[in-house]
Amino acid sequence: DAGVIQSPRHEVTEMGQEVTLRCKLISGHNSLFWYRQTMMRGLELLIYFNNNVPIDDSGMPEDRFSAKMPNASFSTLKIQPSEPRDSAVYFCASSLGIGGVRYFGPGTRLTVL
């Protein structure tokens, strides 16, 4: 299996631009988690889905952030408009069920200038 796939691996954009991060789950997994990692705050859970349904989005920092699962194997995390403080590494992870072991993708390093 290819594991969790994320794209792009690196994104550099200017403040105010829209950013879309993409994630493909491991085949057969039905739970999807978006995390953000920064030096100051460590690893933070932003939102997670089970069977395409958002379960808990309490970690999403602001309304500028939104996430979707248009189908069972794919998710997007969108930031609009982006701000410099959004600069971080964004990881997605998938699992078989919410309580299953979480497998992480390689991450997207986002830099907002």
Next chain:
Amino acid sequence: AQSVTQPDIHITVSEGASLELRCNYSYGATPYLFWYVQSPGQGLQLLLKYFSGDTLVQGIKGFEAEFKRSQSSFNLRKPSVHWSDAAEYFCAVGLDNNNDMRFGAGTRLTVKP
């Protein structure tokens, strides 16, 4: 409050020396326990996990961890460290049948030649 603590922010060991990374948790019941490793620029890779049963768990890359209920600990060990083990190590606990997963702040391991 439930939490997971990694007391050591940074550890340096010589190649070939033994290693122990500490992890303590605060939770009323026995959680699910995990260790992940993050190499520079990479995602989190699962090293090992404990759900139940034998309290000494073997993982990949020669790592093991021991769950000690009396000490609320799940320390990671390796008898002989290799230079390629230099990375950041995260302990994680899964609460509520792993529906709620909490990560420690991480321990950065440096390996001296």
